[in-house]
Amino acid sequence: MKWATCDGPPCSCYLLVGNGVKQLIDCKALIPKCFLMKAEMYRAGKALNIRSIGRKQHETAIVDNDGIYDPECENDGKFKAKQCNGTDVCWCVNSAGVRRTDKGDQSLKCEKLVETHWIRLQLTHKEGPTNVNKDNLKA
Known part of the structure; x- marks a missing residue:
């Protein structure tokens, strides 16, 4: 994670998610999306580099027209x-x-977080040679 910083010893990884607010993270694991969004909003507000946007979405993808927002996260991300x-x-x-x-006002009730189980990801890579040399792969 290129936005993570380490303090220590012992080394502790964190993301800046606000002015002087450090969110402790595990740099050896995937970082929760909520923490990443908070870091991105902080960086955008400071005119620091953020992720590049502009890839065309698949026509069957669900589009979130609200865009990125500064989320409220639980302690576990x-x-x-x-x-x-x-x-x-x-x-x-x-x-x-x-x-x-x-969208509603502050009195809106959201009883519990609804788990998302089905997410469609389509990963592609550029074409390569059809015959792959095993020794080159090992190297």
Whole structure:
């Protein structure tokens, strides 16, 4: 994770998610999306580099027109079921952080986080030679 920094000894990895706010992470594991979104919002506010956007989405993909927002995260990195983004407008999200209800006010009830089980990923790579040399692969 290129945005992670280590303090120590002993070394502890963290992401900056606010002015002077460090979110402790495990640099040997996948970083929860909620923490990444918080770090991205902080970096965008400071005009620091963020992820590049612009790849064309697959025509059957679900599009989240709300874009990225500054989420509220649980201590373990999961999204809180109710997101308000520092305003009086709130909505409920699923475990991927995607809005699943209409937006409402602060009184909106989001009982629990709805787990997302089916996500379609389509990974492709550029064409390569049809005959692969095993010795080159080992190297």
